[in-house]
Amino acid sequence: MKLKQISLLAWYNILVYAFILxxxxxxxxxxxxxxxxxxxxxxxxxxxxxxxxxxxPEFIDSFRISVTIASLTAVVAVVLGVLGxxxxxxxxxxxxxxxxxxxxxPLMVPTIVIGMILLLFYSRVGIPxxxxxxxxxxxxxxTPYVIRLVYTSLVGIDRTLELAARNLGASAWEAFRxxxxxxxxxxxxxxxxxxxIISFDDVSVAxxxxxxxxxxxxxxxxxxxxxxxxxxxxxVNSTVIIMAAVLLVFIERTFGVGKxxxxx
Amino acid sequence: MGIKxxxxxxxxxxxxxxxxxxxxxxxxxxxxxxxxxxxxxxxxLPFANLFFISLSSGKTPTVPQDLSFQHYVxxxxxxxxxxxxxxxxxxxxxxxxxxxxxAYPVAYYMVRTSGRKRAYLTLLxxxxxxxxxxxxxxxxxxxxxxxxxxxxxxxxxxxSEPPRLLFTETATVIGLxxxxxxxxxxxxxxxxENIDPSLLLAAQSLGASKFTAFMRVTLPLSLPxxxxxxxxxxxxSTSAFATPALLGGPFNKLMSYLVYQQTVALSQWTFGxxxxxxxxxxxxxxxxxxFKFTESSRTGVAFR
Numbered sequence: 001m002k003l004k005q006i007s008l009l010a011w012y013n014i015l016v017y018a019f020i021l022x023x024x025x026x027x028x029x030x031x032x033x034x035x036x037x038x039x040x041x042x043x044x045x046x047x048x049x050x051x052x053x054x055x056x057p058e059f060i061d062s063f064r065i066s067v068t069i070a071s072l073t074a075v076v077a078v079v080l081g082v083l084g085x086x087x088x089x090x091x092x093x094x095x096x097x098x099x100x101x102x103x104x105x106p107l108m109v110p111t112i113v114i115g116m117i118l119l120l121f122y123s124r125v126g127i128p129x130x131x132x133x134x135x136x137x138x139x140x141x142x143t144p145y146v147i148r149l150v151y152t153s154l155v156g157i158d159r160t161l162e163l164a165a166r167n168l169g170a171s172a173w174e175a176f177r178x179x180x181x182x183x184x185x186x187x188x189x190x191x192x193x194x195x196x197i198i199s200f201d202d203v204s205v206a207x208x209x210x211x212x213x214x215x216x217x218x219x220x221x222x223x224x225x226x227x228x229x230x231x232x233x234x235x236v237n238s239t240v241i242i243m244a245a246v247l248l249v250f251i252e253r254t255f256g257v258g259k260x261x262x263x264x
Numbered sequence: 265m266g267i268k269x270x271x272x273x274x275x276x277x278x279x280x281x282x283x284x285x286x287x288x289x290x291x292x293x294x295x296x297x298x299x300x301x302x303x304x305x306x307x308x309l310p311f312a313n314l315f316f317i318s319l320s321s322g323k324t325p326t327v328p329q330d331l332s333f334q335h336y337v338x339x340x341x342x343x344x345x346x347x348x349x350x351x352x353x354x355x356x357x358x359x360x361x362x363x364x365x366x367a368y369p370v371a372y373y374m375v376r377t378s379g380r381k382r383a384y385l386t387l388l389x390x391x392x393x394x395x396x397x398x399x400x401x402x403x404x405x406x407x408x409x410x411x412x413x414x415x416x417x418x419x420x421x422x423x424s425e426p427p428r429l430l431f432t433e434t435a436t437v438i439g440l441x442x443x444x445x446x447x448x449x450x451x452x453x454x455x456x457e458n459i460d461p462s463l464l465l466a467a468q469s470l471g472a473s474k475f476t477a478f479m480r481v482t483l484p485l486s487l488p489x490x491x492x493x494x495x496x497x498x499x500x501s502t503s504a505f506a507t508p509a510l511l512g513g514p515f516n517k518l519m520s521y522l523v524y525q526q527t528v529a530l531s532q533w534t535f536g537x538x539x540x541x542x543x544x545x546x547x548x549x550x551x552x553x554x555f556k557f558t559e560s561s562r563t564g565v566a567f568r
Contacts, residue, residue: 013369022403023403027402081299083295087295087296087297090292093293105307108548108552110502119527120317140307197394237402237403240399244394251394258390261450
């Protein structure tokens, strides 16, 4: 495509996409600098700062903690969410609209408020800080999204398919198991992936519920950056970015990132 | 993959739930019990607890004591705290407007592409959302720092003393716009996509220039997307925690950080609770007015 053929609109879009990618590219490239300070463009190329991460095992611990909590969140959010979506999808019942609004209500509450209410609640009731307590907060954040994803999946199914199966002799349960379930699995997986990401990337809830043994990766990076900035933390952030990129490719290959966020 | 995810209109059309007279699907209701109880115990209860603790007059009780509005009065009568609230709203508003202006041509362009190109653009817009917000914000820390990319660029252009960018309101706005741009683009794109292209053709055949057709057909019809996106970005910006905390610096602390500071750093749990509730009220108000506003129209409700 010749340069002259690119319209003004296209040029503008190129600029915006460059804006979007700018901080991400800067972080990744700076992480490879051989010098002792953050420099962009990187002065010399080296992996020393990635190796430096190994000298700070607390980051690797936090990574493990984040992954554990995120996995727990994903599993529970999907179970709750699928059941919730199934409970809303088929038949009408009095109070259905109110109930669905109720299920989506956590979306309207600021995340730090959710962290705050749990902190106060846990100390009042006497629940100690643990992986589970943080996971509960994340489950609250994620479940509405899972419900929405699975629900959209459910309404997209041609209802006559199940009716046809029933007609051919299948029981209600069989029809559900063999027709409906396979069709909602994409929505289910998308929901699980989304829940995992929400949990892994969360700062606001995790920072309220943090204790020395339960510092998630985002919280650790956050508190580190609050008072210092060096190539080592740049390498840590770069690793996070690269992992997200890998996840992105995986999600795109399996069901498309657009669907994850609700567009077609 | 077999599933075509429907548009909002299609959802409204297809999913008229089966409504048999007087029939209450008890077995179906069983399914919602887990979510319901979970939210009740870990969301509603703690929330009510927050409210009552904010009405406590002590400093760090775990059980609400004598009820008084003193914390709310303290917040609303202290110019410093009110200033923080106003600054939060101001930054959120600026971010929303900036995001809208930047995102519109992006959504417009995206909607007019299709296939592979569209897929790549979607990937570019949505991909960054998977990245931890702290890491994305750190990128801006590097870019806006005095030794960073943008000041260096400004130096080469001719500014011998580039203006300080980091730890300012501007930095926060830039960071927040970057983080929430995708939501605005998505919202606008969804609205723009639903505009019947023959309407534009009709306008043009009736003599309108491309510009007029845009201003009088496309823009008004994309209004639902504009309002939806704006509400989302505004609400998210008001409640944002990590980005303003890192980019704003010590002199630009917003409501979210205030809650954290009062509660965790200063152990003023009851006052922190009041601030949290005020923050919630402000955010909720904007979202609620939007929902009420659009309930009359058919678009914009997930379950109907």
